[in-house]
Amino acid sequence: MFLEVRDLSVSYGAVEALSNVSLHINEGEIVTLLGANGAGKSSMLHAISRIIPAKSGRIIFNGNDITGERPETIVRKGIAHCPEGRKIFFDLTVLENLQIGAYSIREQDIIDANLEKMFNYFPVLKDRRSQKGGTLSGGEQQMLAVGRSLMSSPKLLLLDEPSLGLAPKLIDQIFDIIREINHKEKVTVFLIEQNANEALLHADRAYVLENGRISITSENAEELLSNPHIIRAYLGG
Numbered sequence: 001m002f003l004e005v006r007d008l009s010v011s012y013g014a015v016e017a018l019s020n021v022s023l024h025i026n027e028g029e030i031v032t033l034l035g036a037n038g039a040g041k042s043s044m045l046h047a048i049s050r051i052i053p054a055k056s057g058r059i060i061f062n063g064n065d066i067t068g069e070r071p072e073t074i075v076r077k078g079i080a081h082c083p084e085g086r087k088i089f090f091d092l093t094v095l096e097n098l099q100i101g102a103y104s105i106r107e108q109d110i111i112d113a114n115l116e117k118m119f120n121y122f123p124v125l126k127d128r129r130s131q132k133g134g135t136l137s138g139g140e141q142q143m144l145a146v147g148r149s150l151m152s153s154p155k156l157l158l159l160d161e162p163s164l165g166l167a168p169k170l171i172d173q174i175f176d177i178i179r180e181i182n183h184k185e186k187v188t189v190f191l192i193e194q195n196a197n198e199a200l201l202h203a204d205r206a207y208v209l210e211n212g213r214i215s216i217t218s219e220n221a222e223e224l225l226s227n228p229h230i231i232r233a234y235l236g237g
């Protein structure tokens with residue numbers, strides 16, 4: 001197993017956001033985690049990238065227990081987190097935002113190559129490289145956030161609602177890019193989405209989180225598109 005989350009619990013004071021959650025991701029997969037608002041999806045990603053501590057449980061990546069590691073170490077080990085709500089640096093330029101994503105890389109030629117790759121994936125970022133992040137449109141900021149997280153040459157990309165607030169055309173574009181990154185660059189993807197339809201179409205496997213617990217595990221994400229409970233709760237059927 002590439003990533004294994006074992007009996008993970010996360011609390012904010014008295015609020016338990018995740019209760020004994022176990023899941024795994026195999027190398028090369030796109031795995032999606034669905035759930036309603038407040039289900040604990042972002043908390044899962046925050047715990048993996050160590051932005052918040054686990055109350056109990058273990059997180060194993062590539063055979064190493066990373067449960068107690070520092071966030072910088074997690075990045076260096078190959079996990080990148082693209083957080084919810086874009087979270088780019090408004091006062092820095094597009095180029096500077098991208099460069100910050102590569103802070104864990106020392107070799108300038110790798111940084112340059114990654115930058116070139118990002119400009120290929122997101123030509124709009126190349127056109128706007130000198131523009132301040134805060135002046136980008138919402139969709140452009142989303143692309144910058146995804147591009148920045150890829151600048152660290154991750155093996156595992158944690159994506160928190162990449163399609164949030166995007167127009168349908170941009171949603172298609174961002175999912176196309178996610179697939180391409182997964183296929184061409186062999187980046188394993190853990191995808192959190194409210195857009196269950198798109199997520200299930202693009203993912204290999206899926207988990208559903210309800211009130212901090214896994215309620216459904218699927219070995220074939222597309223199958224869930226015809227699951228009555230999923231249709232009722234997540235596909236607006």
Ligand SMILES: Nc1ncnc2c1ncn2[C@@H]1O[C@H](COP(=O)(O)OP(=O)(O)OP(=O)(O)O)[C@@H](O)[C@H]1O
Pocket residue numbers: 012015016017035036037038039040041042043044084
């Ligand atoms: N910093 C925090 N302090 C206190 N409670 C928090 C904090 N962050 C999250 N929570 C609570 O933990 C629960 C899970 O939150 P989380 O952000 O993981 O949900 P989510 O599934 O990502 O929701 P959404 O779809 O709205 O982004 C919620 O009840 C939330 O109020």
Ligand SMILES: [Mg+2]
Pocket residue numbers: 041042043084160
């Ligand atoms: Mg969230």
